[in-house]
Amino acid sequence: MNQPSNQIANTERRDFLKISLGLALSSTGSISMMSLASAEASGTLNAYVNINADGSVTIYGPNPEVGQGVNTSLPMIVAEELDAKWEDVQCEAAPVQQQYGMQFAGGSLSIPMRWDEMRKMGATAREMLCRAAASQWNVPRDELITADSLVRHGPSGKSAHYKDLVAAASLIAVPDEADVRLKAPADYRLLGKRISNASAEGIATGKPIFGIDAKVDGMVYASFVKCPSIGGVAKSANLEAVRALPGVIDAFILDGTPGPYNFDIRESHTIQSGVAIVGKDTWSTFKAREALKVDWDLSAASQDDSDVIEAEALAALAAGKVEAEIERTGDVEAAFANAAMTADATYSTDFVSHAQLEPQGVLVSAATSAVEVWTSSQTPVFITSNLAKLLDVTPGNITVHQLRGGGGFGRRLSNEYIFEAALISRRVGAPVKLQWKREDDMAFDYFRAPTYYRLQGAVAADGQLVGWKNLVAAASADGENANYGASYRPYDFPGKVIPNVAVEQSFVKSQTPTGAWRAPISNVYAFAEQSFIAELAHKAGQDHRDFLLNAIGDKGWIKEGDMASLNTARARATIEAVTKAAGWGRKLPEGHGLGLAFFLSHSGHIAEVAEVSVDGKNITVHDVWVAADVGQVVNLSGLENQLQGSVVDGLSTMAAQSISIKNGAVVQSNYDSYPLLRMPQSPRVHVDVLNSGYRPTGAGEPALPPLAPAVCNAVFNACGERIRALPISKAGFTIV
Amino acid sequence: MTTITINGKDHSFNGIDPAMPLLWALRDHAEIQGVKYGCGVGQCGACTVWLDGYAVRSCQLTVGALEGRAVTTVEGLATATLHPVQQAWIDHDVAQCGYCQAGQIMSAAALLERNPSPTDDEIDAAMAGNLCRCGTYVRIKSAIKAASGAMTASALFYNAMEAEEVSA
Ligand code: FES
Ligand code: FES
Numbered sequence: 064m065n066q067p068s069n070q071i072a073n074t075e076r077r078d079f080l081k082i083s084l085g086l087a088l089s090s091t092g093s094i095s096m097m098s099l100a101s102a103e104a105s106g107t108l109n110a111y112v113n114i115n116a117d118g119s120v121t122i123y124g125p126n127p128e129v130g131q132g133v134n135t136s137l138p139m140i141v142a143e144e145l146d147a148k149w150e151d152v153q154c155e156a157a158p159v160q161q162q163y164g165m166q167f168a169g170g171s172l173s174i175p176m177r178w179d180e181m182r183k184m185g186a187t188a189r190e191m192l193c194r195a196a197a198s199q200w201n202v203p204r205d206e207l208i209t210a211d212s213l214v215r216h217g218p219s220g221k222s223a224h225y226k227d228l229v230a231a232a233s234l235i236a237v238p239d240e241a242d243v244r245l246k247a248p249a250d251y252r253l254l255g256k257r258i259s260n261a262s263a264e265g266i267a268t269g270k271p272i273f274g275i276d277a278k279v280d281g282m283v284y285a286s287f288v289k290c291p292s293i294g295g296v297a298k299s300a301n302l303e304a305v306r307a308l309p310g311v312i313d314a315f316i317l318d319g320t321p322g323p324y325n326f327d328i329r330e331s332h333t334i335q336s337g338v339a340i341v342g343k344d345t346w347s348t349f350k351a352r353e354a355l356k357v358d359w360d361l362s363a364a365s366q367d368d369s370d371v372i373e374a375e376a377l378a379a380l381a382a383g384k385v386e387a388e389i390e391r392t393g394d395v396e397a398a399f400a401n402a403a404m405t406a407d408a409t410y411s412t413d414f415v416s417h418a419q420l421e422p423q424g425v426l427v428s429a430a431t432s433a434v435e436v437w438t439s440s441q442t443p444v445f446i447t448s449n450l451a452k453l454l455d456v457t458p459g460n461i462t463v464h465q466l467r468g469g470g471g472f473g474r475r476l477s478n479e480y481i482f483e484a485a486l487i488s489r490r491v492g493a494p495v496k497l498q499w500k501r502e503d504d505m506a507f508d509y510f511r512a513p514t515y516y517r518l519q520g521a522v523a524a525d526g527q528l529v530g531w532k533n534l535v536a537a538a539s540a541d542g543e544n545a546n547y548g549a550s551y552r553p554y555d556f557p558g559k560v561i562p563n564v565a566v567e568q569s570f571v572k573s574q575t576p577t578g579a580w581r582a583p584i585s586n587v588y589a590f591a592e593q594s595f596i597a598e599l600a601h602k603a604g605q606d607h608r609d610f611l612l613n614a615i616g617d618k619g620w621i622k623e624g625d626m627a628s629l630n631t632a633r634a635r636a637t638i639e640a641v642t643k644a645a646g647w648g649r650k651l652p653e654g655h656g657l658g659l660a661f662f663l664s665h666s667g668h669i670a671e672v673a674e675v676s677v678d679g680k681n682i683t684v685h686d687v688w689v690a691a692d693v694g695q696v697v698n699l700s701g702l703e704n705q706l707q708g709s710v711v712d713g714l715s716t717m718a719a720q721s722i723s724i725k726n727g728a729v730v731q732s733n734y735d736s737y738p739l740l741r742m743p744q745s746p747r748v749h750v751d752v753l754n755s756g757y758r759p760t761g762a763g764e765p766a767l768p769p770l771a772p773a774v775c776n777a778v779f780n781a782c783g784e785r786i787r788a789l790p791i792s793k794a795g796f797t798i799v
Numbered sequence: 800m801t802t803i804t805i806n807g808k809d810h811s812f813n814g815i816d817p818a819m820p821l822l823w824a825l826r827d828h829a830e831i832q833g834v835k836y837g838c839g840v841g842q843c844g845a846c847t848v849w850l851d852g853y854a855v856r857s858c859q860l861t862v863g864a865l866e867g868r869a870v871t872t873v874e875g876l877a878t879a880t881l882h883p884v885q886q887a888w889i890d891h892d893v894a895q896c897g898y899c900q901a902g903q904i905m906s907a908a909a910l911l912e913r914n915p916s917p918t919d920d921e922i923d924a925a926m927a928g929n930l931c932r933c934g935t936y937v938r939i940k941s942a943i944k945a946a947s948g949a950m951t952a953s954a955l956f957y958n959a960m961e962a963e964e965v966s967a
Contacts, residue, residue, distance in 0.1 A: 130896025130933050259892040266897035267885040269833020269873035273898060276832045284827070309816065344827040346819040349839075420837050420845055420898045420932045469835070469898025470932050501838045700892045704938065708895055711934025734842035734930060743923035745936035 104230035108188035109237075110162050111141055111181070114229040120147045120212065123157035125177065127168040127441050128262075129419075129471030131763040132701035135261040137177055139698055143253045144185030144246060146209040147225070154261035159443040159463035166444040166465070167328075169476055169579065171665035171761025174697060175626065178759055186243045188232075192225055195232035199223075210252075248695060248756060255754065257700035262467065274439030274466045275498070277426040282494040283312055285487045286348035287480075288355060289337035289507060292727035293575060294322040295364035296336040300357040305340060308354060310347025314340045317486055321363065323540050326509045326547040326578035328442050328476045332449040335479075335507070339487045345498050365574035365727030369414060372513060372573050372724075376536035379569040380409050380517040383534065386569045390553045393563030398530030402521035405530075406602050410518065410591035412789040414722035415511040416729075416737060417580060421469020422504040427484040428494035429454055434461045434485070435494075439468030441475035453482050454489060473579035477509055502732045509578025510722055512538050512549035516591040520599045521563070528599060528614040531557045533566040538573035546573060548583040555621045555629035556663065557592075561614065575724055581712070582764035585664035589768030590717075590775070590789060593660035597776040598785065607659055607776065608642050615661070626666040626694070626760050633692045633755060634661060637670035640751050641690035645672035654678065655685075658777025660769040667765025668692040671710070673746070673773040677782040681799045682791070684714060684746040684774060689766060691750065694757035705762040707748040713770030715740030719792040744798045803865050805829060806875025817863020822846045824862040825872065833873040833901045837930070844929030847902035848872045854909035856928075873901040876908060883953075884908040887946035895933035903929045907943050915950045917943070 106114045113121040122138035122145075138154040141147075157163050165176065189209055196214040197204040200221050208215050215222040248254075265272050290297065297316045305314040319336030338357055342348040399405055426437040434456055436446060443463050451458040468475055484497035499507075514535070521530030537545035550568060557564050580586065600610035615634050622628035638661050642648075645657060654676045661670040672688045687710045696702055719738050723730045731737040775786045778796070786794055802811045810829050820839070825831035825848070837845030839858045846857040849871040857870075876882045881889075884907050894900045903926070910917055910925040917925065922943050931939070 130894075130898075132895070257892070259889055260894055260897075262897065263889040263892060263894060264881075266894045266900050267873075267881070267888045267904060268877060269831075269901050271832040273835070275836065344815070344819075344823065345836075346816060346823040346827070349823075350816065350818075418932055420835075420843065420896070420930065422836065468896060470896045472932070498836070501836075501840075704892060704895055704935070707937045708934035711936055712932065715932075715934065733840050734838050735840060739843075739930045739932060740934070740936075741928075741930065742926040742936045742939065745934075748937050 105233045106229050107233060108191055108229065109184055111184045112145060112188040114225045116226060118212065118224055118226045119151045119153055120145070120225070121153045121155055123155050125157045125163040125166055126173040127166065127439065127443060127465055127468060128156065129168055129439065129441060129468035129475060131168065131173070131705065132260060132698060133168065133173040135258060136174060136697045136701055137181055138261065139253055139258060140178065140181035141185035143251055144182045145189045146211070148211040149253055149258065151212060156465040159446070159465060168441040168471055169473065171667070171764045173761060175666065175758065175760045182245050183240070183243065186245050187238060190238045190243050191232040191235050192228045194235050194238070195228045196223055199231065255696045255699055258698050259700060272467045273421060273469050274437070275421055275424045275469065277437035277466060277496070279426065279428065279494050282426065282496050283341050283343065283491060284345045284348050285339055285341045285484065285495045285497045286352060286500070287337050287339050287483050287487070287497060287503070288352055288357065289335045289503070290359045290364060291506060291729070292361055292364035293324065294335065294727070295359040295361045297338055298358045298360045300338050300355060305351050305355050308347070308351045310342045310344060311351050312341045312343060313491055314338060314351070315490060317483070323574055324576045326477060326576060329445055330449070332453045332482050333479065334482050334486070341487065341491050341495070349500065367573055367575045367724045367727050369513065369722070369724040372538060372571055373411065375571040376515040377409065377411065379536045379571060380515055380534055384569040385534065385567040388567050389535070389551055390558055390564060390566040392558065395530055395532060395563045395565040398563035399519070399521045401523070402530060403524040404522040404603055405519060406599050407517070407519045408595055408598055408787060409515065410594065410787045411515045412513055412587045412590065414513050414575065414724065415580065415716055415720045416505050416508045416722050416731070417472045417474035418505070418734070418737060418739065419470030419472055419474050422501050423480040423499040424497060425481050425484045426494060426496045427481060427488045429485045429488040430492045430494065432456050432460055435464070436461070436481060437464045437466055438481055439466045439475060440478055440481065441468065441471045441473070442478060446478055446481060449478065449482065450485055454485055472581045473583070474508065476579055501734070505732055505737060506729045509547070509576045511580035511586070512546055512577035514549060514587040516588065518591060518595040520595065522599060522603045526603055526605060526613070528561055528610070530563040531561045535566065535568045537568055537570055538577065539570040540574055542570050542572060545570070546577045548577050548580065550584070551588060552584055554663070556615060559621045559629065560616055560618060574727065582664050582767050585662060585768040589660065589662040589664070590771040593662060593769065593772030594775050594787070597658070597772070597779065608638065608647055611659065611661060612638060626758055629663050630668065633668040634663065636753055637661065637668050637690040637692050640753060641670040641672050641688050644690065644749060644751055645674065645688040647672065652676070654781060656777040656779065656781030658773045658775065658780055660772035660776060662765070662768040664768050665765045666693070666760035667762060669766050669769055671769040671773040673777040675774060675777040675781055677778055680795045681797050682778060683799055686747045686749065687770070687773070689748065689750045690753060691762070691766060692753040692755045693760045693762050693765070694755060695759040696752060696754050697759055699752065702752060702762050703750050706750045706766045709766035710748045710770050711740060711745055713767045714746065714774065714798060717771040717774065717789050717791055718744070718798040719790050721790050721792070740798065801863055801866050803862070804869040805831060806871055812862055815862065817861060819862050821848070821857040821860040821862050821865060821870070825857065831872050831874060835898055835901060837899070842930070843899070844902040844906060845899050847905040847929065849905060849909060852909070852912070854906045873904055876904070882908055883946040883949040884911060884942070887942040887949065891938050891942040891945060893935050893938040893942050895935055899929060899931045903931065903939055907939070907946070911943070911947055911950055916947055
């Protein structure tokens with residue numbers, strides 16, 4: 064097996080940020096290490112490692128923690144190379160500073176982009192401790208070994224704890240990179256083990272560690288009311304009456320910036336107009352909203368209607384309306400003309416909300432030119448530059464604190480609520496805790512875009528899939544460019560695998576803001592593609608697994624060295640493992656069906672099988688099997704948790720989640736009209752982690768896309784009904 | 800003024816709207832922030848606390864109506880040691896983001912205090928009001944079973960001790 068180089072080029076990542084990730088991807092930690100070689104002895108060996116006097120080791124996690132486990136897994140990588148005793152390690156969120164590079168959580172990138180840096184940080188610190196011991200004991204460096212926060216010298220029997228060496232080590236010049244050896248995977252003691260989340264006890268005992276929990280002296284509370292129709296502007300409001308309400312300190316209009324409100328995390332200091340209500344506690348501001356009357360100017364407001372968007376999209380697909388070409392290989396027309404069998408089916412999905420359990424909220428102190436922010440943003444790295452522009456302050460005067468986020472899923476990539484709070488704080492001259500209501504969170508999301516795919520397949524006389532057409536109807540604000548997440552990106556499968564492929568696009572108008580939602584595009588496209596593959600297999604009279612394996616073929620690693628690229632050997636291994644675990648082909652009870660799907664996203668090769676039973680329109684999902692290859696395992700417990708959670712989240716989303724838009728406004732408002740899966744509906748989940756030894760890649764996203772097609776394929780096998788639209792409640796189905 | 804016993808200590812709420820939900824009274828006026836806001840309409844369970852030992856949604860109770868009542872939050876669940884449910888949550892590495900988990904723990908602990916050996920269906924029924932967007936239900940269930948085992952084992956142990964004392 065070829066080990067890839069440092070290259071982690073990836074279309075998802077490019078789509079995701081549309082920025083130069085050069086800083087992050089080339090980061091070797093040299094910035095952090097250069098700031099060392101200090102004149103004074105201390106416990107600090109580099110920006111990530113601090114050895115404390117009591118023998119504990121503080122390791123800083125640079126990237127935001129929103130439930131994906133990186134404030135445990137990134138420190139684990141450092142601890143492995145440092146040979147720190149894990150029980151004595153304290154994982155802490157790093158401050159937001161330039162020396163920590165790309166501090167964001169998105170694209171399942173934290174692990175892959177930090178892998179080299181974290182290892183080098185741990186190994187360099189260990190090397191410095193060893194050199195300090197070698198000089199103290201006057202022994203050769205090569206005779207020293209480390210384990211459990213101790214340096215040992217075998218021949219003399221000497222040993223010392225890191226805490227007793229760190230002062231001397233901190234004065235040593237940082238070793239050359241070439242002199243710092245990294246461990247071979249066979250020598251890992253910590254990586255690959257099941258380690259509980261570093262904050263597990265804080266969470267279980269209610270410690271105030273989340274964004275919503277931030278408090279400072281003198282702070283006031285705020286609520287911000289925007290126009291339900293996106294882009295409507297507050298002209299006037301009964302501000303005097305609202306100011307007179309109990310607990311209310313002030314009420315005023317913020318002008319906002321004109322739309323459209325595109326998802327742009329790098330330049331995201333735009334906010335919508337609205338009315339701020341400031342009070343002495345959260346409840347006073349919420350209650351005052353009931354008395355607030357606003358006159359909205361709707362001239363620039365969205366007039367979207369999701370039913371119209373859907374009808375126009377489906378009509379464009381039915382008519383074969385092509386406005387742009389995305390991808391073309393081979394001779395597609397000939398492949399279809401010569402095919403023994405063809406099929407044609409249209410798949411669609413609705414807008415969905417992030418619905419992370421912690422609604423947006425933030426504490427900002429912007430009363431003076433020294434600005435401070437306490438946030439659970441997924442993009443702390445972009446807060447400072449945007450706030451500096453918004454408030455006209457120097458970036459050096461802005462301090463950003465990272466707090467734990469109650470779920471991210473892409474919602475916290477946008478920082479507009481921080482900018483709202485900053486403007487409110489500046490106006491009232493006090494630190495402001497802005498709390499969005501759940502209803503605000505649902506109304507003003509950057510939604511997952513609705514998507515519409517018309518797929519056509521051609522199967523040759525030998526049973527092989529030889530032709531593939533995909534016509535996408537993409538929501539578009541300007542009629543020329545697809546809104547975020549609304550279209551398609553060229554995937555290695557089918558594009559680089561099926562010999563004749565055409566992907567084309569048409570546009571339907573929509574002004575509703577869309578953004579990154581856990582595994583953007585993949586989470587909807589996988590449903591269409593992997594359902595359609597099962598349809599083709601069925602129509603061709605072939606076993607679905609065999610047909611899928613034949614379609615994927617054995618071209619190997621399509622773009623060698625690129626972790627994001629399809630590796631057919633890894634794909635086959637996950638499909639074989641998952642079908643074996645699920646007992647593919649076994650005799651099932653009456654009314655049961657097994658369904659299979661495979662998808663590669665965010666560099667994770669993942670296959671899933673669902674077992675369902677169908678009773679009328681009630682679907683019970685009994686079991687889901689997952690086989691996952693995300694390379695070298697960092698924290699097995701965290702990885703398994705992500706896989707299990709992605710299955711449940713995938714089922715939750717496909718069941719009944721749908722955002723509808725009328726007159727540019729969101730119809731649903733809370734979990735009663737936008738249901739999340741509940742425990743009684745939740746299946747058993749069996750995970751099989753294939754530790755393939757490739758470079759580690761992220762696990763927060765790739766296990767979600769295969770879930771919906773696996774379940775829909777199982778439903779077809781159980782009852783013969785093919786589901787082509789999500790959520791499945793649209794066809795009258797319920798998950799019970 | 801309303802006085803409520805919170806985690807064993809009396810707390811007086813002065814000069815606040817009696818219609819304020821207990822959730823916000825705890826978070827903004829009593830330094831109790833383990834209790835979380837998820838929906839405000841009784842749908843998600845993130846705000847679950849115990850009222851006189853029963854799991855309730857604190858966003859659905861007004862503080863003015865609770866004079867003299869006893870509220871337990873996740874901060875007050877542990878005694879000298881962690882509650883077996885808290886311990887099981889840590890051992891089973893249940894949490895992802897963790898935002899829902901205080902509520903999950905309070906619902907699970909309330910269940911086990913009354914029914915130390917619940918069936919799968921009883922667990923489902925008791926936990927159906929607590930949402931988890933991160934999808935940790937699989938682990939919540941196994942943690943509840945582990946805590947149930949720990950609580951049943953300690954109950955058997957104490958029962959046996961009492962039996963010894965009686966027969967001695
Ligand atoms: S916040 Fe009380 S149930 Fe959701
Ligand atoms: S752990 Fe994130 S919502 Fe439950």
